[in-house]
Amino acid sequence: MGAAQRPGHARRSETDAALTTGSVARRLGVAPTTLRSWERRYGIGPARREEGRHRRWTTVDVGRMEEMCRLTALGVPPAEAARAALEATGADAPRSRNGGGRGGRRALSLPLGNVRQECRGLARAAVRLDAPAVESQLRVTLGEYGFTTGWEEVMAPALHAVGRKWASSGERYVEVEHLLSWHVSSALRRVADAPEDASRPVAPVVLACVPGEQHTLPLEALTAVLGERGVPTRMFGAALPAEALYEAVRRIGPSAVVLWAHSRNSADRALVRLVAETEWGVRGARTHSAVLVAGPGWSPRAGTYAPGVERLTGLRTAADRIESLFAA
Structure with a gap:
């Protein structure tokens, strides 16, 4: 416990803790296919590739992709965002303070607090108005947690955070709230109606x-x-x-x-x-x-x-x- 770490120990720990593409997608609120497409088109993705194994993302890889997502949320074209993210020093690279992007609009920062990574991913996807990623995140959430936990710990906190940001920013970001609400409502209505026995009257x-x-x-x-x-x-x-x-x-x-x-x-x-x-x-x-x-x-x-x-x-x-x- 108290022994000094040998050289290279941190690098091994980082590799051991590396994430799958699916985990990174849920964390960032991006569809896995989008991550693969960005890697193929713009050369941004996991830096480490091991033959015969699935790709694994280190914290530096994830930080670089977070920067890509931040820039695209500002309206920066993906190709430019990828170049800027790749030029950064890694996950802890300082971020621009001038708002960047088109028209100087700042990215929406949501005060989510201590929530599940699926909640953060859902909120980030909504901020980018990335409807396929929102849909994917909701599908994964409901499949893994069901409607009760999915609502209480993922959907509701994301909706509340967007609502608070909208209320504090006037009419800005109303498009984010509307898009997220629409997809959440659609996801909630996918549950199959409970079967009813016509031979035995029930009181619904x-x-x-x-x-x-x-x-x-x-x-x-x-x-x-x-x-x-x-x-x-x-x-x-x-x-x-x-x-x-x-x-x-x-x-x-x-x-x-x-x-x-x-x-x-x-x-x-x-x-x-x-x-x-x-x-x-x-x-x-x-x-x-x-x-x-x-x-x-x-x-x-x-x-x-x-x-x-x-x-x-x-x-x-x-x-x-x-x-x-x-x-x-």
Whole structure:
């Protein structure tokens, strides 16, 4: 432990810790095919090649590619970015402070904190408006972690970081937020609908944003997790009118109704009472759906809205509670 390192020890450790192309792609938010294409076209890639083995990236190789990604995010053409990155001294090379690129626009720096490398890769791909890389990163994330961890530890932190940057920069970077939101929404909707047995009536879960509410992604994530768990749902998306929600509950007879509100202005107490009082079922045996409110717009004391109303917090605990209601 305390012995001095022999000459060459650091070089061996660097090689031992070298990364695969797939790992580097996830870290940088670049599709593996893009890395291979850049290497083929511009000569930038792993400096070390061992015959009969996959390519391995050292920290210096990764730092050089990070510089390439930074420059292309600024709008520098790939060929020029590759030349500049190759001329740098390595991963610790000082970076330009003048904004560089076309029109002097600075690269978007996202305060992500301590997050998974897939989250950093996703954010970097979104900043570059690299739709194929965003798509690839989401596919890898959901395949490896599933919808719950994928949302909580990769997608949501990246979305929040982009949203904070947009809010602090006026209307700049709105294109990044829109592109990332679109692809996240598309990825969340790829979960297969839970199969339903026509011979055994089921009471699915209704999910809807309250009137005037356009923030749907957290509710889409919940819908995806429920589908992953085999809970049938009816998702109505953004800003469902109160009358339409009432008719949906009356016609479907759901086991539970989840109402999402992002802001206090859209959190409608009267709507909660309306849903809680809505009856469904055959005459003489009417019943009610469980009403659950979700999102930061609602008060923690949701029971004051109507008897039995619960407030959901966190994707995982929300899915657990809904699953238990569906199974009851």
